[in-house]
Amino acid sequence: MNKKIKVGIISDTHGLLREEVKEILEGCDYILHGGDINRQEIIDQLEEIAPLYVVRGNNDKEWAEHIPNELRFQIGTVGFYMIHDKKFIPKTLEDIDIIIFGHSHKYYEERKDGILWLNPGSCGKRRFDLPISMAVMTIEEGAWEIEKIELSQEMNSHRQNA
Template sequence: MKGKYMVGIISDTHGLLREEVINYLKKCDYIVHGGDINSEDVLKELKNIAPVYALRGNNDKGEWAEKLPKELYFNIGNIRFYMVHNKKEISPNLKSVDVIIFGHSHKYFCEKIEEILWLNPGSCGKRRFGLPINFIIMTIENNSYNIEKIDIMFD
């Protein structure tokens, strides 16, 4: 097992996988999608780039989406993750984790609260609510990580 991983953390693509986002994700060892994928084709395209951890958001409908979990625990390297689409739906029986990922609001959030890193990568799909397009590249090495917020600019 190698000791360094690049992880693309995205959410709320709403059926749109932007070329700028794909170019970043191609450098990643894993892709994490926080829900509201809206299209099985987007999920398939992500899986062609790297292994994907994804869950169902409130806008994910249909047979393909029913197969996705509503919450997910997983590890990348030595970092323990928990993911849910809507922060309001975090399990009251939350297991011990290092990072909590959520989406839904389309608003970037990155804050360490009581030794847990809380991340919302924002939205990198269709621009909504006048909010910027952004996502996260997380570099994991051994027991530590680095967060890089990526903003997609428009003319």
């Protein structure tokens, strides 16, 4: 029997793990972080919530040398490729259904040649007047759905679904 798998997808926390992000991630079976973490404590907190897949971002310096620049992995029957900056994505990717990246702080979701390209945006420190956002993916029986979540600008406000 297939169960629903919930995957929290975040990027560009830049040293800030908001309470409302943690609340959303609490309900997830896995967490993906697309880089620019900035502090080991963020990884430690995320690993307490759920199994974590994380890649190193351009702002993750010496402390993050143990974190890979790219990852290939599978959750359920879905193949993932994750990297911080999309300009470094290889031209050909086999057995990949979803590409996760960050860096721009801007939410992006588009299907190209049968592959979903997803940037969850930034859910850390607000930058560039862009919305604070993340995504939650639900995988069930080989299919998936993406929920874009825009967080309120106020630090103590509740979540808002887009």
